[in-house]
Each structure stands twice: as structure tokens, then as C-alpha cells.
Amino acid sequence: MSTAAASVPPIHRECRACGSLRQLAGRTAVVTGGGRGLGAAIAVRLAEAGANLVLASRSLDELDHVAGQARGCGAEVSARICDVTDDDLVRRLFAGLPGDRVDVLVNCAGTNRPEPFLAVTPATFDHIIAVNVRGAFAASQAAAECMVKQGTGGSIVNVTSQMGHVGAANRSVYCASKHALEGLTKALAVELAPHGIRVNSVAPTFIETAMTRGYLTPESRAAALADIPLGRFGTASEVAEAVAFLAGPASSLITGTSLLADGGWTAH
Numbered sequence: 001m002s003t004a005a006a007s008v009p010p011i012h013r014e015c016r017a018c019g020s021l022r023q024l025a026g027r028t029a030v031v032t033g034g035g036r037g038l039g040a041a042i043a044v045r046l047a048e049a050g051a052n053l054v055l056a057s058r059s060l061d062e063l064d065h066v067a068g069q070a071r072g073c074g075a076e077v078s079a080r081i082c083d084v085t086d087d088d089l090v091r092r093l094f095a096g097l098p099g100d101r102v103d104v105l106v107n108c109a110g111t112n113r114p115e116p117f118l119a120v121t122p123a124t125f126d127h128i129i130a131v132n133v134r135g136a137f138a139a140s141q142a143a144a145e146c147m148v149k150q151g152t153g154g155s156i157v158n159v160t161s162q163m164g165h166v167g168a169a170n171r172s173v174y175c176a177s178k179h180a181l182e183g184l185t186k187a188l189a190v191e192l193a194p195h196g197i198r199v200n201s202v203a204p205t206f207i208e209t210a211m212t213r214g215y216l217t218p219e220s221r222a223a224a225l226a227d228i229p230l231g232r233f234g235t236a237s238e239v240a241e242a243v244a245f246l247a248g249p250a251s252s253l254i255t256g257t258s259l260l261a262d263g264g265w266t267a268h
Helices: 037-048 060-071 087-095 122-150 172-195 210-215 218-226 236-247
Strands: 028-032 052-057 077-081 104-107 154-159 197-204 258-261
Touching (some): 037 060, 037 104, 037 154, 052 060, 122 154, 122 197, 154 172, 172 197, 197 236
Parallel strands (some): 028 052, 052 077
8 A cells, every 4th residue: 555545635624714614604513422532523623614512421521622622613612411321411411402402413422342242241232232322312312303393404413333334353232333323324314304304424434543542453453454445544534524514504415324434444
């Protein structure tokens, strides 16, 4: 793989002051898992697009840092502590939204515990499914209720994974959860379309984040790169661009689709 092929292309954005890329101006976006990694990058990108934000995470310290970055883009930001596995907390999150409205929901809260299938415990299974599936279901349901009541439509974007389209060793529960979330995406797209609510997913390949650095060994990193035709892992900014596209009016005819930001992993 040549150096040119494996390099990360720059992401060009026009100055936000000119307003040319502020396609989400005046809209409110809720981002779960918005305190770090992909969620943080997505939150800042939506703020650059003009959205006001409600950021949800289990750590207020992490949220405060991201909120400061988003406010630097001119966004109004509300940071809320919310564990998506707690249905009551999710309901409270959407019951107290600024202006009582939500136009965009990004389900980015997620977890993974790679381990051999024969070693998976019921506790591990329940935890991954609770965060990755039930949490997204609860947030989507609460957001959709608000959107239907508003009568102005909306966009729900689920951050899934290339593992929601394929299988992999040592990721049985993670794959199951992401396949489930892809199925939920399609079902909600069909059911909510009459209300003008679009539901899509972004399915990334391995992304350079604190979570991936924590469990990728040199050997597993090399093996993963060998399966990505573009020859590199993705960046949080690249995923954020895909989410911003699906959240905004440029994708107004797109629903029930998974945007595979996977460097070609699933193409072979």
C-alpha cells in the first residue's frame, strides 16, 4: 500500500461565518455518547453545521469539554448526564429539551468487549445489548415521539459498525448488537416515514479512538488493516462528516440506508 493511498485526505470546510455550510441552523440535535471519541467529533461537526446541541453522556466532565468546543462554533449547548440503559433517564432527557423540540438524534452511545464466544458471560451479553440496542431503541422512541408531536419531521442517525454487516471472531455479541441496530434502522425508517422522519445509519470500519487503542494489539491491528482496501483506519472526523450529511437536508430522500464508511472492508 503506497503512502499516498494510506494517507488521510483533508476535510475541507468553508468558513462557518459565511453560513454556506450551516445547513442545520436553527435545529436542535441530541447526541448520545457525546462526551468523547466519535460522539464528541459528531457533536462538534453538527455545531459547525449550525445545530444547537443537547449532549448526553455518563460523565459531565467529558461533556463540559466537548460543549466548550461546540460553543466555540456558535452553538447553544446543553450537557446532560444520561445512562442510555436507564429508561427513566432517557425519558427525562427528552422531556426537558430546550424549546421542547428535537430535529436530529444521533445514537452514538456504544460499547464493546471483544472475547471468544465460548467465554462470553450472560453479564457481558446483557451489558452490550443494553447499551448498543436497548439504549438506541429507547432514545429513538423518545425522540420520535417529540418529532411526531412537532409535526416537522426529523432525522435519526444510528452509529453502527461494519460489524453490523459482517461477522468476526471474538465479537459475537458486538456483531449481534450492531446487526440488530441495522435492522432497527430499517424498521423505523419504514414506520416513521409518514411523519417525515428519516432513519439511517453510519457503519464505520476501525476508527482511531481511545476505545480501539485500548484493545488492538500490533498483531490484530495489522490483521485489520489487511482487510481494509484503502489501507488505513478511519478518523472520527470522517465519521462525523457522514453523520452530518445524513442529519441534514442534503440527504432528504435517503432513509433506511446504511452508509458504510469502511474503507472497502465489506466490498470483498
